[in-house]
Amino acid sequence: MDYIEPHAHMVSRSTDDYEKMALAGCRAICEPAFWAGFDRSSPEGFRDYYRQLTDYEPKRAAKFGIPHFCWLCINPKEAEDAGFAREVMALIPDFIDSPTVLGIGEIGLNKNTRNELAIFEEHVQLALDHDLAILIHTPHLEDKLKGTRLTIDALANFPKLDRNRVIIDHVEEHTVDLVLDAGYWAGMTLYPESKCTLSRAVDILETHEGDRLWLNSACDWGVSDPLAVVKCGLEMRKRKHADEAIHRILFDNPKRFLSQCPNFRLD
Numbered sequence: 001m002d003y004i005e006p007h008a009h010m011v012s013r014s015t016d017d018y019e020k021m022a023l024a025g026c027r028a029i030c031e032p033a034f035w036a037g038f039d040r041s042s043p044e045g046f047r048d049y050y051r052q053l054t055d056y057e058p059k060r061a062a063k064f065g066i067p068h069f070c071w072l073c074i075n076p077k078e079a080e081d082a083g084f085a086r087e088v089m090a091l092i093p094d095f096i097d098s099p100t101v102l103g104i105g106e107i108g109l110n111k112n113t114r115n116e117l118a119i120f121e122e123h124v125q126l127a128l129d130h131d132l133a134i135l136i137h138t139p140h141l142e143d144k145l146k147g148t149r150l151t152i153d154a155l156a157n158f159p160k161l162d163r164n165r166v167i168i169d170h171v172e173e174h175t176v177d178l179v180l181d182a183g184y185w186a187g188m189t190l191y192p193e194s195k196c197t198l199s200r201a202v203d204i205l206e207t208h209e210g211d212r213l214w215l216n217s218a219c220d221w222g223v224s225d226p227l228a229v230v231k232c233g234l235e236m237r238k239r240k241h242a243d244e245a246i247h248r249i250l251f252d253n254p255k256r257f258l259s260q261c262p263n264f265r266l267d
Protein backbone atom coordinates (compact mmCIF):
# COMPACT_ATOMS: atom_id res chain seq x y z
CA MET A 1 0.00 0.00 0.00
CA ASP A 2 1.33 3.47 -0.90
CA TYR A 3 2.38 5.49 2.13
CA ILE A 4 4.64 8.34 3.25
CA GLU A 5 6.92 7.97 6.27
CA PRO A 6 6.95 11.57 7.56
CA HIS A 7 9.19 11.08 10.61
CA ALA A 8 11.97 8.48 10.50
CA HIS A 9 15.51 8.57 11.85
CA MET A 10 17.13 6.66 9.04
CA VAL A 11 20.70 7.50 10.11
CA SER A 12 20.20 4.81 12.75
CA ARG A 13 18.67 2.24 10.37
CA SER A 14 20.26 -0.27 8.06
CA THR A 15 20.13 -0.22 4.28
CA ASP A 16 17.95 -3.36 4.53
CA ASP A 17 15.32 -1.19 6.21
CA TYR A 18 15.23 1.12 3.18
CA GLU A 19 14.64 -1.92 1.00
CA LYS A 20 11.84 -3.23 3.25
CA MET A 21 10.16 0.19 3.26
CA ALA A 22 10.37 0.42 -0.53
CA LEU A 23 8.84 -3.05 -0.88
CA ALA A 24 6.04 -2.08 1.52
CA GLY A 25 5.06 0.92 -0.67
CA CYS A 26 6.94 3.83 0.93
CA ARG A 27 6.91 6.78 -1.49
CA ALA A 28 8.86 9.37 0.57
CA ILE A 29 10.81 9.53 3.83
CA CYS A 30 11.23 12.67 5.95
CA GLU A 31 13.92 12.72 8.63
CA PRO A 32 13.93 15.30 11.44
CA ALA A 33 17.23 16.18 13.10
CA PHE A 34 17.38 14.52 16.47
CA TRP A 35 19.41 13.11 19.37
CA ALA A 36 21.96 10.46 18.37
CA GLY A 37 21.37 8.37 21.51
CA PHE A 38 24.39 10.08 23.08
CA ASP A 39 25.36 13.75 23.48
CA ARG A 40 27.68 15.04 20.81
CA SER A 41 30.97 16.35 22.17
CA SER A 42 31.17 19.54 20.11
CA PRO A 43 28.91 21.77 18.00
CA GLU A 44 31.01 20.88 14.95
CA GLY A 45 29.76 17.30 15.28
CA PHE A 46 26.44 18.66 14.03
CA ARG A 47 28.03 19.88 10.82
CA ASP A 48 28.74 16.26 9.87
CA TYR A 49 25.28 15.23 11.02
CA TYR A 50 23.67 17.89 8.80
CA ARG A 51 25.85 16.70 5.90
CA GLN A 52 24.63 13.19 6.53
CA LEU A 53 20.99 14.36 6.56
CA THR A 54 21.21 16.60 3.50
CA ASP A 55 23.64 14.63 1.34
CA TYR A 56 24.29 11.03 2.33
CA GLU A 57 20.82 9.78 3.36
CA PRO A 58 19.11 11.11 0.18
CA LYS A 59 21.63 9.10 -1.85
CA ARG A 60 21.10 5.95 0.23
CA ALA A 61 17.30 6.27 -0.11
CA ALA A 62 17.53 6.97 -3.84
CA LYS A 63 19.03 3.51 -4.39
CA PHE A 64 15.58 2.17 -3.49
CA GLY A 65 13.65 4.80 -5.44
CA ILE A 66 12.55 6.70 -2.33
CA PRO A 67 12.94 10.50 -2.13
CA HIS A 68 14.43 11.50 1.24
CA PHE A 69 13.89 14.89 2.92
CA CYS A 70 15.03 16.34 6.24
CA TRP A 71 14.31 18.90 8.93
CA LEU A 72 17.15 20.76 10.69
CA CYS A 73 17.62 21.88 14.32
CA ILE A 74 19.32 20.97 17.56
CA ASN A 75 16.99 18.59 19.35
CA PRO A 76 15.57 19.42 22.80
CA LYS A 77 17.62 16.75 24.58
CA GLU A 78 20.82 18.64 23.72
CA ALA A 79 19.34 22.12 24.12
CA GLU A 80 19.75 22.37 27.89
CA ASP A 81 23.19 23.93 27.41
CA ALA A 82 21.93 27.07 25.69
CA GLY A 83 25.40 28.29 24.69
CA PHE A 84 26.16 24.97 22.99
CA ALA A 85 22.73 24.99 21.32
CA ARG A 86 23.25 28.49 19.91
CA GLU A 87 26.60 27.48 18.42
CA VAL A 88 24.86 24.58 16.69
CA MET A 89 22.01 26.78 15.48
CA ALA A 90 24.56 29.11 13.90
CA LEU A 91 25.45 26.23 11.52
CA ILE A 92 21.89 25.78 10.27
CA PRO A 93 21.86 28.66 7.73
CA ASP A 94 24.76 26.92 5.91
CA PHE A 95 22.43 24.00 5.13
CA ILE A 96 19.03 25.64 4.91
CA ASP A 97 19.17 26.03 1.12
CA SER A 98 19.93 22.35 0.51
CA PRO A 99 17.39 21.00 -1.99
CA THR A 100 15.87 18.43 0.38
CA VAL A 101 15.40 20.56 3.51
CA LEU A 102 11.74 20.88 4.53
CA GLY A 103 11.95 23.13 7.58
CA ILE A 104 12.96 23.36 11.24
CA GLY A 105 12.49 20.25 13.43
CA GLU A 106 12.17 18.30 15.53
CA ILE A 107 12.30 21.11 18.05
CA GLY A 108 10.37 21.30 21.30
CA LEU A 109 10.74 20.28 24.90
CA ASN A 110 12.20 17.25 26.66
CA LYS A 111 12.18 17.97 30.40
CA ASN A 112 10.22 21.23 30.08
CA THR A 113 13.07 23.40 31.36
CA ARG A 114 13.51 27.14 30.95
CA ASN A 115 16.58 26.69 28.71
CA GLU A 116 14.76 24.23 26.46
CA LEU A 117 11.91 26.69 26.13
CA ALA A 118 14.29 29.54 25.20
CA ILE A 119 15.99 27.45 22.50
CA PHE A 120 12.60 26.25 21.25
CA GLU A 121 11.44 29.86 20.81
CA GLU A 122 14.67 30.80 19.01
CA HIS A 123 14.10 27.92 16.58
CA VAL A 124 10.54 29.11 15.93
CA GLN A 125 11.91 32.56 15.16
CA LEU A 126 14.52 31.01 12.83
CA ALA A 127 11.73 29.21 10.94
CA LEU A 128 9.72 32.44 10.68
CA ASP A 129 12.78 34.37 9.46
CA HIS A 130 13.27 31.83 6.65
CA ASP A 131 9.55 31.19 6.00
CA LEU A 132 9.88 27.49 6.86
CA ALA A 133 7.48 24.88 8.23
CA ILE A 134 8.01 23.50 11.75
CA LEU A 135 7.98 19.97 13.22
CA ILE A 136 7.67 19.76 17.00
CA HIS A 137 8.56 16.91 19.35
CA THR A 138 6.55 16.58 22.57
CA PRO A 139 8.02 15.05 25.75
CA HIS A 140 7.54 11.50 26.91
CA LEU A 141 5.36 9.96 29.61
CA GLU A 142 4.77 12.13 32.69
CA ASP A 143 6.16 15.27 31.00
CA LYS A 144 3.94 15.03 27.92
CA LEU A 145 0.75 16.84 28.95
CA LYS A 146 2.57 19.70 30.66
CA GLY A 147 5.09 19.94 27.81
CA THR A 148 2.37 20.00 25.16
CA ARG A 149 0.58 22.81 27.02
CA LEU A 150 3.83 24.77 27.41
CA THR A 151 4.55 24.29 23.70
CA ILE A 152 1.15 25.56 22.62
CA ASP A 153 1.40 28.52 25.03
CA ALA A 154 4.84 29.42 23.66
CA LEU A 155 3.63 29.24 20.05
CA ALA A 156 0.78 31.62 20.89
CA ASN A 157 3.44 34.33 21.36
CA PHE A 158 4.17 34.20 17.60
CA PRO A 159 1.13 35.83 16.00
CA LYS A 160 2.64 35.63 12.51
CA LEU A 161 2.95 31.84 12.68
CA ASP A 162 0.80 29.97 10.14
CA ARG A 163 -0.57 27.13 12.31
CA ASN A 164 -1.32 25.05 9.25
CA ARG A 165 2.44 24.77 8.65
CA VAL A 166 3.22 23.47 12.15
CA ILE A 167 2.94 19.81 13.15
CA ILE A 168 3.09 18.80 16.80
CA ASP A 169 4.22 15.19 16.96
CA HIS A 170 3.96 12.24 19.37
CA VAL A 171 0.40 13.10 20.44
CA GLU A 172 -1.53 10.56 22.48
CA GLU A 173 -5.11 10.27 23.72
CA HIS A 174 -4.66 13.02 26.32
CA THR A 175 -2.93 15.57 24.07
CA VAL A 176 -4.38 15.14 20.58
CA ASP A 177 -7.35 17.47 21.14
CA LEU A 178 -5.20 20.23 22.68
CA VAL A 179 -3.14 20.29 19.47
CA LEU A 180 -5.97 20.01 16.94
CA ASP A 181 -8.22 22.49 18.76
CA ALA A 182 -5.41 25.08 18.66
CA GLY A 183 -5.30 24.74 14.87
CA TYR A 184 -2.08 22.75 14.46
CA TRP A 185 -1.46 19.44 12.73
CA ALA A 186 -0.88 16.44 15.02
CA GLY A 187 1.35 13.40 14.51
CA MET A 188 0.92 9.99 16.10
CA THR A 189 4.17 8.09 16.58
CA LEU A 190 3.78 4.32 16.46
CA TYR A 191 6.12 2.56 18.85
CA PRO A 192 6.00 -1.11 19.87
CA GLU A 193 6.36 -0.20 23.57
CA SER A 194 5.93 3.48 24.44
CA LYS A 195 4.20 6.38 22.68
CA CYS A 196 1.24 5.11 20.60
CA THR A 197 0.62 1.45 19.73
CA LEU A 198 -1.08 0.55 16.44
CA SER A 199 -4.43 -0.20 18.06
CA ARG A 200 -4.40 2.98 20.19
CA ALA A 201 -3.66 5.02 17.06
CA VAL A 202 -6.62 3.45 15.26
CA ASP A 203 -8.81 4.15 18.31
CA ILE A 204 -7.83 7.82 18.05
CA LEU A 205 -8.54 7.84 14.31
CA GLU A 206 -11.98 6.36 14.93
CA THR A 207 -12.91 9.23 17.24
CA HIS A 208 -11.41 12.13 15.25
CA GLU A 209 -12.15 13.59 11.87
CA GLY A 210 -8.47 13.21 11.14
CA ASP A 211 -7.91 15.71 8.35
CA ARG A 212 -4.92 17.20 10.24
CA LEU A 213 -3.45 13.94 11.56
CA TRP A 214 -0.54 11.86 10.30
CA LEU A 215 1.15 8.63 11.37
CA ASN A 216 4.87 8.00 11.66
CA SER A 217 7.17 5.31 13.01
CA ALA A 218 10.06 7.55 14.22
CA CYS A 219 12.21 4.39 13.76
CA ASP A 220 15.29 5.50 15.62
CA TRP A 221 18.12 3.66 17.42
CA GLY A 222 15.71 2.36 20.11
CA VAL A 223 13.09 -0.39 19.92
CA SER A 224 11.03 0.79 16.96
CA ASP A 225 9.63 -0.53 13.69
CA PRO A 226 10.34 1.14 10.32
CA LEU A 227 7.20 -0.54 8.91
CA ALA A 228 4.87 0.66 11.68
CA VAL A 229 2.96 3.10 9.44
CA VAL A 230 2.04 0.51 6.85
CA LYS A 231 1.25 -2.00 9.62
CA CYS A 232 -1.19 0.56 11.03
CA GLY A 233 -2.83 0.61 7.59
CA LEU A 234 -3.21 -3.14 7.90
CA GLU A 235 -4.71 -2.74 11.38
CA MET A 236 -7.23 -0.28 9.91
CA ARG A 237 -8.10 -2.78 7.18
CA LYS A 238 -8.67 -5.50 9.83
CA ARG A 239 -11.09 -3.12 11.52
CA LYS A 240 -12.96 -2.65 8.21
CA HIS A 241 -11.82 0.91 7.46
CA ALA A 242 -12.38 1.75 3.80
CA ASP A 243 -9.35 1.75 1.48
CA GLU A 244 -9.90 5.47 0.82
CA ALA A 245 -9.75 6.24 4.55
CA ILE A 246 -6.52 4.26 4.89
CA HIS A 247 -4.98 6.01 1.88
CA ARG A 248 -6.03 9.37 3.30
CA ILE A 249 -4.19 8.92 6.59
CA LEU A 250 -1.14 7.06 5.22
CA PHE A 251 -0.58 9.12 2.10
CA ASP A 252 -2.88 12.07 1.34
CA ASN A 253 -2.59 13.76 4.76
CA PRO A 254 1.21 13.80 5.00
CA LYS A 255 1.38 14.79 1.33
CA ARG A 256 -0.99 17.70 1.97
CA PHE A 257 1.06 18.98 4.92
CA LEU A 258 4.45 18.43 3.27
CA SER A 259 3.39 20.00 -0.02
CA GLN A 260 3.48 23.32 1.83
CA CYS A 261 7.28 22.90 1.92
CA PRO A 262 8.68 24.10 -1.44
CA ASN A 263 11.31 21.32 -1.61
CA PHE A 264 8.87 18.44 -1.15
CA ARG A 265 8.15 16.38 -4.24
CA LEU A 266 7.13 12.83 -5.05
CA ASP A 267 8.96 11.00 -7.85
Ligand SMILES: [Zn+2]
Nearest residue numbers: 032034106218
Ligand atom coordinates in the same frame (compact mmCIF):
# COMPACT_ATOMS: atom_id res chain seq x y z
ZN1 LIG B 1 11.97 11.83 16.20
